[in-house]
Amino acid sequence: MNFTDNQLKAINHKEGNLKIVACAGSGKTTVMAERIAKLVSEGADRDKIVAFTYTDKAADSLKFNIREKLEKWSPDEPHLGGMYIGTIHSFAFKRLRDIIPKYRSYEVLDEVKRIIWVHKYKGEIGLDSIRKDKLLIDSIKRFLNTVDIIRDNQIPAERLNAIPDFMEVYENYLNILEREKYLDFSGILHKLVSVLESNSTLLTDLKESIDYLVVDEYQDVNKIQEKLIYLMAGENGNLCVVGDDDQSIFEFQGADVNNILQFENKYCNVTTVKLEENFRCPEEVIEASRDLVKRNRNRITKRMVAGNIGDEINKSDSGDLYKVEFDNQKEESSFIIDKINDLRGCEYKDEDVLRGLDYGDMAIIVRSRLSAQHIVNALREQQIPFTFKGTGGLFERPEIKFIQAIFYYIADYSFSREEPPVDLNHLRNSFESLDINHLEWGQLSQQFEELKSYIKSITPSNPIAPQRRTFLQEFYYQLMGILEVDSDHYSEDLLYDFGRFSKLVAEFESIHGWINYGSFIQFVTFLAIYAQNKTDEGGIDDPRNTNSVNVLTIHQAKGLEFPLVFIPDVSTGRVPSRNRNRKPKTHFEEGIIDLDSFCSGDEGERRLFYVATTRTKKFLFMARAKDNGGKNLVSRSKYYTEFDHEIMEYNNKPDPTSRNKIEPQCKPNMELMPTSFTDIRHYIECPYRYRLQQMMGFSPVINLAYGYGLQVHNLLNYIHKTYGGEPPSLKEIESLVESDFFLRFTRGEPLENMKRKCKEIISNYIEEYNDQFELKLETEKPFEFPLEGALISGEIDLIQKIDPSSQEIKNVSIIDFKTEKEDYENFPLLRMQLRLYAIAGSKSLGLNPLDAGVHFLTNNVRRNVSVNPDKLDETRGQVADAITNIKRGNFIATPNHDKCKNCDVRYVCSNGKCCNGC
Numbered sequence: 038m039n040f041t042d043n044q045l046k047a048i049n050h051k052e053g054n055l056k057i058v059a060c061a062g063s064g065k066t067t068v069m070a071e072r073i074a075k076l077v078s079e080g081a082d083r084d085k086i087v088a089f090t091y092t093d094k095a096a097d098s099l100k101f102n103i104r105e106k107l108e109k110w111s112p113d114e115p116h117l118g119g120m121y122i123g124t125i126h127s128f129a130f131k132r133l134r135d136i137i138p139k140y141r142s143y144e145v146l147d148e149v150k151r152i153i154w155v156h157k158y159k160g161e162i163g164l165d166s167i168r169k170d171k172l173l174i175d176s177i178k179r180f181l182n183t184v185d186i187i188r189d190n191q192i193p194a195e196r197l198n199a200i201p202d203f204m205e206v207y208e209n210y211l212n213i214l215e216r217e218k219y220l221d222f223s224g225i226l227h228k229l230v231s232v233l234e235s236n237s238t239l240l241t242d243l244k245e246s247i248d249y250l251v252v253d254e255y256q257d258v259n260k261i262q263e264k265l266i267y268l269m270a271g272e273n274g275n276l277c278v279v280g281d282d283d284q285s286i287f288e289f290q291g292a293d294v295n296n297i298l299q300f301e302n303k304y305c306n307v308t309t310v311k312l313e314e315n316f317r318c319p320e321e322v323i324e325a326s327r328d329l330v331k332r333n334r335n336r337i338t339k340r341m342v343a344g345n346i347g348d349e350i351n352k353s354d355s356g357d358l359y360k361v362e363f364d365n366q367k368e369e370s371s372f373i374i375d376k377i378n379d380l381r382g383c384e385y386k387d388e389d390v391l392r393g394l395d396y397g398d399m400a401i402i403v404r405s406r407l408s409a410q411h412i413v414n415a416l417r418e419q420q421i422p423f424t425f426k427g428t429g430g431l432f433e434r435p436e437i438k439f440i441q442a443i444f445y446y447i448a449d450y451s452f453s454r455e456e457p458p459v460d461l462n463h464l465r466n467s468f469e470s471l472d473i474n475h476l477e478w479g480q481l482s483q484q485f486e487e488l489k490s491y492i493k494s495i496t497p498s499n500p501i502a503p504q505r506r507t508f509l510q511e512f513y514y515q516l517m518g519i520l521e522v523d524s525d526h527y528s529e530d531l532l533y534d535f536g537r538f539s540k541l542v543a544e545f546e547s548i549h550g551w552i553n554y555g556s557f558i559q560f561v562t563f564l565a566i567y568a569q570n571k572t573d574e575g576g577i578d579d580p581r582n583t584n585s586v587n588v589l590t591i592h593q594a595k596g597l598e599f600p601l602v603f604i605p606d607v608s609t610g611r612v613p614s615r616n617r618n619r620k621p622k623t624h625f626e627e628g629i630i631d632l633d634s635f636c637s638g639d640e641g642e643r644r645l646f647y648v649a650t651t652r653t654k655k656f657l658f659m660a661r662a663k664d665n666g667g668k669n670l671v672s673r674s675k676y677y678t679e680f681d682h683e684i685m686e687y688n689n690k691p692d693p694t695s696r697n698k699i700e701p702q703c704k705p706n707m708e709l710m711p712t713s714f715t716d717i718r719h720y721i722e723c724p725y726r727y728r729l730q731q732m733m734g735f736s737p738v739i740n741l742a743y744g745y746g747l748q749v750h751n752l753l754n755y756i757h758k759t760y761g762g763e764p765p766s767l768k769e770i771e772s773l774v775e776s777d778f779f780l781r782f783t784r785g786e787p788l789e790n791m792k793r794k795c796k797e798i799i800s801n802y803i804e805e806y807n808d809q810f811e812l813k814l815e816t817e818k819p820f821e822f823p824l825e826g827a828l829i830s831g832e833i834d835l836i837q838k839i840d841p842s843s844q845e846i847k848n849v850s851i852i853d854f855k856t857e858k859e860d861y862e863n864f865p866l867l868r869m870q871l872r873l874y875a876i877a878g879s880k881s882l883g884l885n886p887l888d889a890g891v892h893f894l895t896n897n898v899r900r901n902v903s904v905n906p907d908k909l910d911e912t913r914g915q916v917a918d919a920i921t922n923i924k925r926g927n928f929i930a931t932p933n934h935d936k937c938k939n940c941d942v943r944y945v946c947s948n949g950k951c952c953n954g955c
């Protein structure tokens with residue numbers, strides 16, 4: 038790639054703070070990757086480079102790019118080593134766990150789990166005492182909004198005195214989170230910042246561990262994130278921020294565009310580089326987008342021009358850009374369907390490769406879901422494949438609705454206030470409307486009645502008596518068994534949907550553990566108030582389903598690009614959104630915080646529209662219907678007028694340019710398939726099980742000792758990390774296990790037994806291996822390396838030096854700890870794991886592993902694994918074969934009695950059903 042002068046200026050920047058203002062399509066990821074790779078080639082320590090991205094997907098893309106650039110800059114060692122590239126939240130959580138051992142037992146609540154958690158503890162938290170909303174889900178959301186805003190903005194305690202009732206509930210929330218060992222996202226950053234602000238040694242350690250800090254999408258950073266960045270980098274560090282104020286679209290999450298606007302005022306010695314050339318969009322789209330966003334006042338001025346691709350500039354042909362008004366939505370969706378059909382197979386030159394456009398090249402980008410529904414219906418009618426994420430499509434499937442109705446029947450729940458609770462008649466009607474011919478209603482109804490009386494009999498009075506424990510996933514699989522769910526009786530699509538439902542059950546179960554009738558009702562309520570509107574169909578994230586039209590919101594489209602983009606419903610009330618000035622619902626009183634800053638407002642909405650138009654690489658079709666389904670006719674959005682160019686077609690007339698058609702061919706998916714040794718192992722053990730679990734989402738039932746192995750690992754890793762040549766005394770081990778050993782679903786005597794066992798095996802290990810502490814080089818070392826189109830990631834428990842006196846620290850030994858007893862039958866697979874880790878040691882970490890061992894903690898024995906080149910080649914071949922077969926879709930079941938009888942997903946596998954209950 039030929040870099041522009043400004044790109045080179047950013048790439049060559051070494052010391053001091055750097056602000057890169059990167060317009061849409063300006064190649065910022067390539068520039069960031071090139072700079073990091075060049076820094077490494079000039080001697081920067083990989084372990085001291087940190088790059089924050091907005092999402093995990095963006096992190097994967099940046100890592101992929103850095104690896105590619107390292108091939109050029111450091112061909113002998115093109116590995117990422119110990120660089121951290123990922124989200125700021127993951128970084129902060131890892132850091133917290135490293136410095137405070139108790140956080141190793143904590144779990145992070147994502148959005149769904151936090152809703153389930155608050156719902157579970159709402160009584161103890163006292164949520165009802167401050168409830169302002171009719172709907173429970175609104176009340177939970179209002180509470181959580183307030184919690185996040187307090188912490189993200191570090192609102193001082195004295196200002197919060199104005200809302201004493203809320204503060205009491207908030208304190209309860211924090212105390213119960215702490216008691217139950219959970220953290221939420223805003224809590225992670227808040228805790229790390231508090232720890233660093235109050236402990237100068239920890240802050241100095243953190244600062245000294247980072248030589249270069251890069252922050253992507255800096256315009257979307259909120260106050261607490263900026264605080265952490267500032268603490269890490271200081272005013273005079275090597276901080277590089279990359280962003281575009283014109284693409285700041287996350288105000289509702291607290292993003293503060295002033296961070297990028299005012300960067301020079303806060304940090305010293307700042308070099309500013311503007312990447313103003315857009316290499317993605319046609320010149321005409323760039324000009325129209327620039328004229329549109331220039332109307333915003335509070336922004337950095339920039340040129341925004343088309344960049345040369347080779348010797349050429351990407352220019353529109355007549356008919357590439359349309360802006361058309363229709364009387365109604367039917368006409369609007371027909372226009373979109375016609376364009377999809379007309380342009381599918383149209384010749385398109387993509388990075389010098391000529392191919393026919395296909396569905397996966399097309400995107401329908403909307404401000405909100407409401408604007409897409411009529412188009413989605415038309416796509417469905419025309420049988421055009423599409424994906425529409427975040428739409429709650431799962432519960433539109435009649436078979437899933439039927440499962441929901443069975444849960445409602447058991448809980449005596451109704452679908453609405455006006456309807457009576459679901460009864461057997463309701464279930465029978467649902468059942469008869471389905472295409473399930475292999476089941477007979479009489480027998481089914483009896484089984485449903487039995488399930489109902491069984492669930493009703495589980496009371497919380499003796500919740501830890503083993504005979505009373507029922508796990509929801511177990512119950513769900515029982516139901517799957519009754520409905521004879523397997524590939525002989527249901528289509529693949531439906532299996533994906535049943536698998537997605539199993540994931541929902543797993544999310545609920547991860548908070549509730551085993552159930553009683555009360556928590557069963559909570560699950561049903563969770564379905565009703567949240568899951569049924571938020572859960573997508575199964576299979577939507579399956580990377581093999583890439584060739585479908587992408588229907589997505591502008592927020593989801595950020596960072597993406599498509600040869601063909603439709604922006605429908607460009608009418609008043611939709612863009613800009615009529616909610617643009619609506620403040621988030623909170624418990625704040627006037628004067629505590631300015632909630633206007635969380636609203637997109639007119640300028641924010643214009644930025645959103647700018648993000649939408651700049652996703653296109655060639656075709657852009659903007660449309661609107663005067664009658665868009667509301668009570669009244671709607672007028673044009675002001676952006677419909679503001680976005681304009683003389684080349685645009687304004688009428689729905691045929692494409693004026695004749696276009697060659699060739700075989701449609703979607704762009705090959707260059708993304709590396711993320712995988713791990715555990716995934717590969719599952720595939721090798723039974724390819725069909727891999728498919729059911731990894732791809733469809735059928736989840737295992739929680740084991741009573743859930744988390745035991747992880748706890749032992751965590752404590753041992755902490756000991757390795759914290760204690761140098763001198764291992765801890767027995768007393769120290771006792772007190773560490775006593776304070777930090779935690780099993781989420783085990784209480785009483787079983788918990789005490791496991792604690793005792795943990796103390797014993799750690800003490801035995803240290804007694805026998807204490808002389809090896811001085812050999813420690815790294816613990817919990819994460820790795821990632823590409824192989825056969827997959828990205829294999831994992832974490833090595835312990836890396837030891839072979840010779841402590843040698844200066845050559847590349848010669849190492851790799852050790853993996855197992856809490857289970859030594860098992861000869863499994864040993865070939867464990868050998869494969871260690872050999873794969875040895876490959877990772879050299880490919881990802883630049884080490885030279887000379888030997889490896891599996892350490893069975895229960896027996897306290899270490900078994901050596903040979904890692905000579907022939908053995909490593911053999912493993913590489915086996916793993917590569919497994920990856921190739923996964924990618925080719927080879928998922929043949931390999932049943933055998935011993936394997937199937939313990940298989941977590943035997944209930945939904947026709948091959949394993951003979952082993953049910955064996």
Ligand code: SF4
Pocket residue numbers: 723725726729930931932933936937940941942943946947948949950
């Ligand atoms: S039951 Fe047996 S054949 Fe079926 S997925 Fe499990 S291991 Fe494979």
